[in-house]
Amino acid sequence: MTTILLxxxxxxxxxxxxxxxxxxxISDGFVLIRDNVIAACGPMADCPESAEQSVDRLLDMxxxxxxxxxxxxxxxxxxxxxRVMVQDDELFVWLKTLYPIWARLDDRAMATASRMAMxxxxxxxxxxxxxxxxxxxxxxxxxxxxxxxxxxxxxxxxARGAMSRGESKGGLPPDSCVEEEDDILQDAERLxxxxxxxxxxxxxxxxxxxCSAFSVTQGLMKDAAALAxxxxxxxxxxxxxxxxxxxxxxxxxxGMRSVAYAESCDWLGPDVWFAHSIFLNDxxxxxxxxxxxxxTFCPSAHMRCGLGIMRxxxxxxxxxxxxxxxxxxxxxxxxxxxSEVRFAQFLQRVAPDRYLSxxxxxxxxxxxxxxxxxxxxxxxxxxxxxxxxxxxxxIGQIAAGKSADLIAxxxxxxxxxxxxxxxxxxxxxxxxxxxxxxFVNGVPLVEQGSFTRLDIDAALRDHSETMERIxx
Ligand SMILES: [Zn+2]
Numbered sequence: 001m002t003t004i005l006l007x008x009x010x011x012x013x014x015x016x017x018x019x020x021x022x023x024x025x026i027s028d029g030f031v032l033i034r035d036n037v038i039a040a041c042g043p044m045a046d047c048p049e050s051a052e053q054s055v056d057r058l059l060d061m062x063x064x065x066x067x068x069x070x071x072x073x074x075x076x077x078x079x080x081x082x083r084v085m086v087q088d089d090e091l092f093v094w095l096k097t098l099y100p101i102w103a104r105l106d107d108r109a110m111a112t113a114s115r116m117a118m119x120x121x122x123x124x125x126x127x128x129x130x131x132x133x134x135x136x137x138x139x140x141x142x143x144x145x146x147x148x149x150x151x152x153x154x155x156x157x158x159a160r161g162a163m164s165r166g167e168s169k170g171g172l173p174p175d176s177c178v179e180e181e182d183d184i185l186q187d188a189e190r191l192x193x194x195x196x197x198x199x200x201x202x203x204x205x206x207x208x209x210x211c212s213a214f215s216v217t218q219g220l221m222k223d224a225a226a227l228a229x230x231x232x233x234x235x236x237x238x239x240x241x242x243x244x245x246x247x248x249x250x251x252x253x254x255g256m257r258s259v260a261y262a263e264s265c266d267w268l269g270p271d272v273w274f275a276h277s278i279f280l281n282d283x284x285x286x287x288x289x290x291x292x293x294x295x296t297f298c299p300s301a302h303m304r305c306g307l308g309i310m311r312x313x314x315x316x317x318x319x320x321x322x323x324x325x326x327x328x329x330x331x332x333x334x335x336x337x338x339s340e341v342r343f344a345q346f347l348q349r350v351a352p353d354r355y356l357s358x359x360x361x362x363x364x365x366x367x368x369x370x371x372x373x374x375x376x377x378x379x380x381x382x383x384x385x386x387x388x389x390x391x392x393x394x395i396g397q398i399a400a401g402k403s404a405d406l407i408a409x410x411x412x413x414x415x416x417x418x419x420x421x422x423x424x425x426x427x428x429x430x431x432x433x434x435x436x437x438x439f440v441n442g443v444p445l446v447e448q449g450s451f452t453r454l455d456i457d458a459a460l461r462d463h464s465e466t467m468e469r470i471x472x
Contacts, residue, residue, distance in 0.1 A: 002056050002442065004033040008044055009061040010411060011423045014398040015068050015383045019316065022376035023397070025424060031066065033404040036201050036442040040400050063412055064436060065423045067379070068398050069127025069405040070337045071386025074237075074275040074296040074325025077117035077131045077145060078102065078110055081467055083333040091243040091305055092172060098330060099135075099177050104470050106138040112466040113329075114145040115459050118152045119451065120335035121326070124432060127405040127440045128386070128395055129154060130325075132237060132275075134161025134211035135177055141187075146195055146204055153445045153453055155405065157390050158195065159209035159237050160188045162224075164217045170253060172214045181220045184210075185227055198233045200394055201403045201441060209237040213258055214249045221265035228271065235271045235391050238262075241284075242276035243307055259284040268293045273389040275325055276301075277315070278308045285311065289319040294389040297381065299343035300334070301327035312348050313372045323386035324378075339432040341382045348373040375425045404442035407435045410449075 012029030015022055030047040032040045032055070040048075052058065082101055086094045105113075114131070121129050131145055142158050149156035165171030166178040188208050196206040208228045210216040216238075228234040241247065241258050250258045259280060262268055270292030277295040280288065288295065297312050315322055324344055326335050350368040387396030394403045410416070411423055415433050419426035427433060438446040445452055 001035055003039075003051075003054070004057040004059065004439075004442070005047075005051055005055040006031045006033075006059050006061045006066060006408070007047065007052065009066045009408075010063060011065045012041070012398070013065070013067040013379075013424045014041065015380060016397050016399050017380075018384070019377050019380050020374065022380045029066070031398060031406065033439065033442050036404055038398060038400055038402050038404050041398050059437070061408055063410055064408040065411060065427060066398070066406055066408045067424065067427070068383045068396050069407050069438065069440060070125045070341070070382040071323060071390065071396055072121055072126045072129040072326055072335075072337055072340075073273065073323040073386045073389045074298055074327050075117065075121075075129060075131045075335065076133065076328030076330070077114040078105055078133060078135070079113070079331070080116050080329035080335070081105065081109060081113050081463075081470060082330045085330060090245070091307065092245055094305065094331070095172060099173050101470070102135050103137045103174075103177050105135070105140060107140050107144050109466050109470055110140050111144050111148050112459075112462050114148040115152065115454070116463050117329060117335045118149060118154050119454055119456060119459060121337060122152070122154060122438055122445050122451070123434050124336040124338045125407045125409075125435050125438070126337040127155060127407065127438060128157070128390065128392075130157040130159055130207060130237065130390060132159040132161045132209050132211075134163055134209065134215075136162070136179060137177070142191055143194070150203070151453070153440050153443050155203050155395065155403075155440055157205045157207050158191070159207035160184075160191055161209045161211050162220065163211050163215040164220045165215055169217065171216075178215070181217060181223065184220060185223055188224070188227060192231050192234055196231065196234060203441060205233065205390070207235050207237050212239040212242070212246070213254070213261055214246060218254070218265060221267060225266045233391055235273070236267060237273055237275070238267070240274040240277055241279040244279065247279055257284070259287060263287070271391065273323070275327065276307070276310065278302065278310045280311060280315070285315055285318050285320060288315065292321075294321045294323065296323050296325040296389065297344055298325045298327040298340070299347040300340060301331040303343065303347060304333070305331050309347060309350070312344070316377070321385055321388045322381050323389040324382045336432050337382065338427060341378045341428045342431050344381065345373050345375055345378040345428060375428045378428060379424070405440050407439075408437035409433055410436040
């Protein structure tokens with residue numbers, strides 16, 4: 001058994017509450033880790049004296065803010081080999097330009113891309129990530145990012161994405177990028193049997209994730225839902241209402257909007273979460289809330305690709321569980337989790353009054369509301385909200401019995417200067433910052449600002465060489 005004591009934590013935020021009341025915050029706190037689990041936490045005055053004498057490692061955190069590691073609920077790791085491409089086009093053009101490049105990727109390139117994405121996530125405060133790999137060209141399999149996550153030490157929900165509706169069937173992607181339905185379902189079943197772990201503190205779980213209404217056949221949507229529900233804890237994930245042209249496609253192809261189409265495929269429910277969900281109307285928000293369907297807010301991608309603004313405040317008020325996602329690295333173009341929390345808060349503040357203001361003398365400018373989303377709500381979505389979407393109650397908060405996933409950010413650094421009054425808010429409002437320490441399942445992945453398990457220089461060289469190989 002290994003024990004680690006984080007003592008005299010300058011500011012400890014536990015996220016043991018809900019949204020506006022995000023949870024307990026303690027000055028001069030402690031966290032005791034026993035193997036992969038938090039054994040105890042609270043004010044330093046409550047720390048048992050014996051703990052300090054008997055632990056294997058003692059870390060003084062009097063210069064640190066400590067909070068739960070964050071949960072990223074939407075990503076496409078492989079896209080960091082196509083960053084800063086297609087900078088100024090509409091989503092369908094963006095996709096059609098990138099599909100042929102993604103079709104050249106192989107398993108080795110997927111490993112390289114996954115490693116780089118996970119490194120960025122870890123350094124920016126993420127300790128659990130989902131990844132939606134919906135293109136499986138050449139010899140690619142989902143086993144590879146799972147292996148890389150195990151090497152890196154990141155808690156990982158691997159989403160077996162898929163595309164089955166190519167151009168010849170009226171879909172957006174070229175036929176060369178899609179798979180046969182039977183092959184997809186067989187591989188999904190194999191992955192569940194090989195990797196899906198439903199034990200407490202599990203490091204790997206499988207998600208089934210057909211890509212979108214315009215790249216997946218109706219049959220696959222229904223069969224994937226049935227297959228997931230035949231297994232304990234296998235959740236469903238996809239894109240929805242990401243761009244207006246998707247709504248037009250759904251009406252033309254299926255005769256209904258994207259949410260009604262999802263419902264017709266048996267894709268609303270407490271085991272389903274969708275990325276984006278931007279164009280939901282009032283009734284669709286109610287449908288999400290009533291069925292327990294979750295949503296991932298990806299503010300950077302929504303701004304970067306000019307998609308629109310999700311009605312996050314209204315969705316939260318209606319009772320929809322919302323988490324955050326950095327989205328793929330071709331549409332962000334980073335995997336920075338703290339940055340995503342920052343933009344979530346800021347973008348939502350310009351959203352609630354999204355109509356042109358009616359100022360005396362004429363219309364002008366978009367309105368906003370500074371109370372639309374608080375910094376603690378944004379952080380709650382990044383921790384507890386994300387954990388909920390992934391179906392987990394063992395991560396996302398600092399409490400006895402929960403997985404030992406936590407991060408520490410140093411207070412004495414340039415970006416934190418002058419933030420003594422509210423150092424937790426500073427992590428978002430003054431950021432983005434890097435972590436100084438990151439623990440996942442009790443294992444330190446970052447110590448004193450450096451990776452413990454990754455040679456980042458070698459990983460960067462490999463990434464650069466892989467890009468040259470793919471583009472050659
Ligand atoms: Zn996406």
